[in-house]
Amino acid sequence: MTDHDAVQKQYQDFKSRNLSLNMERGQPADANFDLSLPILSAVDASNYTTDNGVDIRNYPGGILGLREARELFCEQLNVGPDEIMLGNNASLEMMSRFLTWALLRGVNGSSQGWVNESPKLIVTVPGYDRHFLLARELGFELVAVKMTGNGPDMNEVEKLVASDAAIKGIYFVPTYSNPTGDTISQAYAERLINVKAAAGDFTIFADDAYSVHHLQANPTPAPNLLQIAKDAGVANRVILFGSTSKVTFASGGVGLAGMSTDNIAYWSKAMSTGSIGPNKAEQWRHVLFLRNYPGGLTGLMQEHAKILKPKFDKVQEVLNRELGNHNLATWTDPKGGYFVSLDTVQPIASRVVELAKDAGLALTPTGATFPNGTDPENRNIRLAPTRPPVEEVELAMEIVACCIKLATAEAAST
Numbered sequence: 001m002t003d004h005d006a007v008q009k010q011y012q013d014f015k016s017r018n019l020s021l022n023m024e025r026g027q028p029a030d031a032n033f034d035l036s037l038p039i040l041s042a043v044d045a046s047n048y049t050t051d052n053g054v055d056i057r058n059y060p061g062g063i064l065g066l067r068e069a070r071e072l073f074c075e076q077l078n079v080g081p082d083e084i085m086l087g088n089n090a091s092l093e094m095m096s097r098f099l100t101w102a103l104l105r106g107v108n109g110s111s112q113g114w115v116n117e118s119p120k121l122i123v124t125v126p127g128y129d130r131h132f133l134l135a136r137e138l139g140f141e142l143v144a145v146k147m148t149g150n151g152p153d154m155n156e157v158e159k160l161v162a163s164d165a166a167i168k169g170i171y172f173v174p175t176y177s178n179p180t181g182d183t184i185s186q187a188y189a190e191r192l193i194n195v196k197a198a199a200g201d202f203t204i205f206a207d208d209a210y211s212v213h214h215l216q217a218n219p220t221p222a223p224n225l226l227q228i229a230k231d232a233g234v235a236n237r238v239i240l241f242g243s244t245s246k247v248t249f250a251s252g253g254v255g256l257a258g259m260s261t262d263n264i265a266y267w268s269k270a271m272s273t274g275s276i277g278p279n280k281a282e283q284w285r286h287v288l289f290l291r292n293y294p295g296g297l298t299g300l301m302q303e304h305a306k307i308l309k310p311k312f313d314k315v316q317e318v319l320n321r322e323l324g325n326h327n328l329a330t331w332t333d334p335k336g337g338y339f340v341s342l343d344t345v346q347p348i349a350s351r352v353v354e355l356a357k358d359a360g361l362a363l364t365p366t367g368a369t370f371p372n373g374t375d376p377e378n379r380n381i382r383l384a385p386t387r388p389p390v391e392e393v394e395l396a397m398e399i400v401a402c403c404i405k406l407a408t409a410e411a412a413s414t
């Protein structure tokens with residue numbers, strides 16, 4: 001039997017098993033959610049008044065969120081308690097409100113709403129499909145820049161931002177990026193914060209969704225973007241976002257936005273036009289839950305890592321075993337976050353995803369990691385190993401490897 005026949009046979013074997021596997025979206029596993037079950041009973045009729053005397057049943061409490069919650073969550077964005085404002089269920093809603101406001105009224109220091117200036121946003125590729133969807137549907141023109149192992153390709157960013165006043169900002173993931181797992185380096189962070197921009201109100205929207213989502217003990221600290229901006233005298237240039245979606249319950253917790261105190265004043269005024277204040281009951285039960293959790297937020301994230309790491313290890317193990325030294329694909333080996341990014345050597349990503357689907361494995365659609373839904377090289381595949389159990393991750397990765405071999409052989413024979 002030739003190698004090709006063997007791969008064909010393996011593929012048909014997978015197909016005949018009528019599998020139904022899913023590695024499409026970066027969702028936590030039920031075991032991750034189970035860690036936070038006590039949150040459901042953290043608040044009851046005996047403890048609805050906060051330490052500072054706020055009755056969570058009534059309106060007062062403020063647009064920024066409960067002080068106790070700000071003191072707790074500022075650690076997640078690596079900012080001070082006066083440099084964070086809280087939002088409702090998660091981060092996308094906050095990012096959407098901030099970007100919408102920027103379009104209509106501008107950011108702190110803008111002379112007008114960006115909508116009047118045919119605004120463009122730099123996004124990194126491969127990147128997060130919901131960033132693309134949100135910014136594109138709001139009307140931004142998206143300018144794609146490559147995400148490198150050190151962060152956004154800064155040579156490209158510097159060139160673009162200096163010459164085009166319509167580029168109002170960059171929207172990217174600074175830590176354990178979706179999907180590559182790359183973290184911006186200190187040198188790139190400094191270049192980005194200090195970038196010479198044609199737009200006076202150029203803003204860095206840093207979606208720090210995975211800031212505390214380490215897979216390893218003693219992680220290397222990521223660059224502190226707000227501190228770098230403060231040191232550079234451009235404190236208002238950066239806005240950080242995060243949430244508890246992959247800390248407690250996905251889309252069922254607290255959104256976070258970190259920024260300079262000057263920006264806090266600007267954005268709290270903006271946000272108070274649409275709300276008397278974000279959900280205090282949610283914040284308070286997060287405070288009570290995390291306060292009581294052994295080791296607090298860090299302790300909880302370590303428990304998450306214990307569940308997630310074996311899955312990421314399995315991805316590496318199978319890919320190395322099946323594809324190592326074959327020159328068929330390269331892939332990232334993230335130290336945190338929720339994804340692995342794989343690039344096939346041949347332009348066959350869409351065929352791999354199609355073959356996998358026919359064999360009962362749903363992968364993220366090809367092109368999802370690019371702004372207009374098309375991967376110009378047809379090579380990138382996002383792998384999301386967090387939700388399935390480790391045995392399913394193993395099987396899914398064997399199918400991925402088999403489909404890559406098959407699609408590469410198909411491409412060679414045409």
Ligand SMILES: Cc1ncc(COP(=O)(O)O)c(C=O)c1O
Binds near residue numbers: 026090091209245251
């Ligand atoms: C980079 C990034 N940002 C934001 C989100 C969604 O965050 P939230 O649930 O806080 O809206 C995700 C989810 O996968 C993500 O990968």
